[in-house]
Amino acid sequence: MTPSESGTLVSDNAYLYDLSATLFTPETLFEERIDDDRWVIFAPDFEGLPILINLATYSLLNAFRGGAVAADILANQSDFTGTLLSISALEERGFLRAAPAVLPYPVPPPRRAPRDFSAWLHITNTCNLKCDYCFVGEKTSDGMSPETMKMVSEQVKSTAERYGTEKIGIKFAGGEPTISVPRMQLFRDIMLETMQDSSAQVEFAVLSNGTLVKDKLIEFLLETNTAISISLDGYGDDHDIYRRYGSGRGSWNIVSKNIEKLIDHGIRPYIMATISRESCGSLPDLVQWIYAHGLRCRLSIVRNPNSSWAGGDRTAEYAEYNATIATAFDKAFTVLEDPEIRIDLRSGLDLCELYFERPTRGITCGTGDNHLVIKPDGTLVACPMTVMEPGLRPKGDLIATAAATFPHQPSERHYERIEDDCLSCKWFGVCSGGCPITNLRVKGHAFTRSPLCSFYKSIIPRYLSFFGTKLLQAERLSREGISPVTQYSEAISIAGC
Numbered sequence: 001m002t003p004s005e006s007g008t009l010v011s012d013n014a015y016l017y018d019l020s021a022t023l024f025t026p027e028t029l030f031e032e033r034i035d036d037d038r039w040v041i042f043a044p045d046f047e048g049l050p051i052l053i054n055l056a057t058y059s060l061l062n063a064f065r066g067g068a069v070a071a072d073i074l075a076n077q078s079d080f081t082g083t084l085l086s087i088s089a090l091e092e093r094g095f096l097r098a099a100p101a102v103l104p105y106p107v108p109p110p111r112r113a114p115r116d117f118s119a120w121l122h123i124t125n126t127c128n129l130k131c132d133y134c135f136v137g138e139k140t141s142d143g144m145s146p147e148t149m150k151m152v153s154e155q156v157k158s159t160a161e162r163y164g165t166e167k168i169g170i171k172f173a174g175g176e177p178t179i180s181v182p183r184m185q186l187f188r189d190i191m192l193e194t195m196q197d198s199s200a201q202v203e204f205a206v207l208s209n210g211t212l213v214k215d216k217l218i219e220f221l222l223e224t225n226t227a228i229s230i231s232l233d234g235y236g237d238d239h240d241i242y243r244r245y246g247s248g249r250g251s252w253n254i255v256s257k258n259i260e261k262l263i264d265h266g267i268r269p270y271i272m273a274t275i276s277r278e279s280c281g282s283l284p285d286l287v288q289w290i291y292a293h294g295l296r297c298r299l300s301i302v303r304n305p306n307s308s309w310a311g312g313d314r315t316a317e318y319a320e321y322n323a324t325i326a327t328a329f330d331k332a333f334t335v336l337e338d339p340e341i342r343i344d345l346r347s348g349l350d351l352c353e354l355y356f357e358r359p360t361r362g363i364t365c366g367t368g369d370n371h372l373v374i375k376p377d378g379t380l381v382a383c384p385m386t387v388m389e390p391g392l393r394p395k396g397d398l399i400a401t402a403a404a405t406f407p408h409q410p411s412e413r414h415y416e417r418i419e420d421d422c423l424s425c426k427w428f429g430v431c432s433g434g435c436p437i438t439n440l441r442v443k444g445h446a447f448t449r450s451p452l453c454s455f456y457k458s459i460i461p462r463y464l465s466f467f468g469t470k471l472l473q474a475e476r477l478s479r480e481g482i483s484p485v486t487q488y489s490e491a492i493s494i495a496g497c
Contacts, residue, residue: 017084019071023091025064026101028426032465038475040468045101045429046094047358049345050464052471057086064096104423108362108410108432113399114370118169119156120207122375122387123183127176129209129251131242133276133307135385136175143180148378149187153194159398160200168195168202173384178212181220188224205229207272209243211251213258218265229270230259234279235286241278256289263293271297277305277321280328284335291341291348298350299332301325303438303452314442318451326458333466339473351463352434354456359429362410362447367436372402382406383437406446408436414445422449431456 030042030050039058042050053061060083063073070087077083090096125142127134144152160168170191172184188204195202206221210230221228232255233239240250262269271290275283283299290297305314305321336343343349346357353364365371365383373381379391380398382405394401410432415421422433433439434450442451450456 017070017088019069019074021070021098022067023064023070023087023096023098024067024100025061025095026097027103028101029061029095030426030461030464031058031061032461032468034465034468034472038468038472040464040471041095042356042464042467043094044427045105045359048093049357050467050471051093052468052475053090057090060086060090061095067100103426104418104421105428107413107423110409110411111361111363111369113163114366115163116165116167117159117163117370117372117399118171118366119152119372119374119398120171120173120384121152121187122174122373122384123172123177123187124175124180125376126179127174127209128179128211128245129176129243130246131244133242133302133304135387137388139175142376143183144187144376144378146186146190148376149190150194151378152374153187153191155394155396155398156191157194157198157200158396160195160198162397163399165200168200169205170202171205171207173207176209176212177206178208178214178217181214181216185220188226203227207231209251210255210258210269213261218262218267221262221267222265227270228262228267229272230255232271232273232286233276234273235282235289238279238282238286242276259293259295268295271295272300273297274300274302275325275328276302277324280325283328283332287332288335288341291336291343296344296348298352299329300352301452301455303435304441309441314451318442319454322452322455322458326455326462329459330462333462337466337469343470345467345470351459352456354430354460354463356430356463356467360432362432363436364432364434365436368403368406368408370399370402372398373405380405385437406436408440408446410447412447414443414448420449422453425457427456427460430460 026043026045028043028045030044031039033039034052037055038052039055040050040052041061060073073087074080074083087096121144123144125136125140127136127139156168159165172187177184184206191202204224205227207229208231220226231243233241233243236252237250239252239255243251243255245251259269273286273290287297287299305317311317335341336349355364363369367383371383373384373387375381375387375391377391379393380401381387381389381391382402392401392405413421413423418424422428422431431450433447434452434456436446438452439448439450440446
């Protein structure tokens with residue numbers, strides 16, 4: 001039906017359409033009315049962010065429920081050309097299909113070797129904070145030596161050449177990497193020298209607790225055009241519940257001032273907020289503070305309530321935790337729905353391990369794939385959460401070593417009945433069962449229903465409702481001749497179809 005799939009190009013601006021095609025509105029579609037003449041719709045199993053449509057276009061979707069021939073629908077429309085273009089646009093975005101989309105979803109295929117990759121560089125094990133839930137555990141003075149840096153750089157290059165990599169992301173982490181800016185500078189110099197005759201582009205980022213923003217760090221960030229992400233746990237005193245110095249003193253006052261210091265120097269840090277049961281009450285205040293400073297963020301949650309993976313059946317504990325956290329996120333979205341708060345919906349707000357712009361491939365992260373976690377001794381582990389486990393020594397191919405650290409495939413799903421598995425949930429393309437390391441530790445299987453399932457099921461539709469509200473606000477600003485900060489012109493234009 002669509003020009004890109006079954007239309008025949010007649011001239012530069014004309015296509016022939018197969019009007020005999022039978023199209024279906026997918027059962028997996030999310031839809032919610034935002035105001036009298038606007039609906040937000042989203043296909044969780046198809047590439048593309050949510051869009052707004054008007055009532056006339058929503059009526060078209062209803063006309064194709066259960067399947068309908070395009071010509072039959074068009075025969076009852078006064079605006080033949082406009083309706084045809086709307087049908088074509090809806091099909092192109094997966095809101096109409098040539099075949100019914102029904103549950104359960106098919107089992108994901110085994111993963112293919114990735115092209116691009118990133119490396120989480122655990123460059124130091126030293127840290128100046130003592131956070132109870134930290135996955136590093138006991139801090140030591142271990143750090144990556146110059147010899148190991150050179151070895152890792154050469155392995156990164158050989159891996160990039162093997163897989164035809166175009167982009168490599170290097171993330172300095174720990175521990176607290178800003179304790180040793182010279183160590184980061186040295187690795188960066190070695191890496192760039194090693195890659196100087198490579199076509200692959202290398203980008204650098206620092207993952208920090210934000211307590212040590214000194215002039216040397218600012219110079220490093222500006223000189224190398226390196227991004228920085230800062231971890232927050234909540235707003236004010238709630239941040240200090242876990243993020244404390246060894247003396248017990250909280251770090252919020254220092255970190256918040258350092259964030260403002262970075263902004264004053266033209267550096268806008270990305271905020272990585274990790275919310276717990278104890279700190280979630282201040283989440284609405286935190287997101288308001290983040291966007292008042294014009295920053296972007298990822299809102300994540302602590303995956304092991306009470307800072308522990310131990311215990312038997314934790315079903316009741318996770319149920320209470322999920323409900324508490326979901327309530328806090330709902331309140332945060334309500335705050336963000338204020339028209340005065342402008343958010344770039346493509347990159348301004350990420351949620352946990354959830355995907356909205358494109359479906360997952362059956363796993364929500366690059367564990368065992370294109371996310372390399374390299375310890376100070378140059379060995380690899382599956383995930384930052386497993387950094388204290390023994391690593392594997394790579395033999396030139398970092399991608400192959402990463403796969404060996406996590407020998408599980410999304411196709412190897414565990415369930416007793418398919419009706420109980422994530423494949424039978426419409427949101428599978430968004431969460432795919434969540435964090436596989438969490439699942440493995442809590443449930444004994446990497447690919448199964450997450451202990452955080454009810455949290456995901458609560459916040460996914462709530463986020464989509466929020467997304468639609470912000471799109472509507474952006475559309476109204478555009479009509480008033482105001483350029484909205486919410487940069488999502490595709491959805492704004494389709495809203496008029």
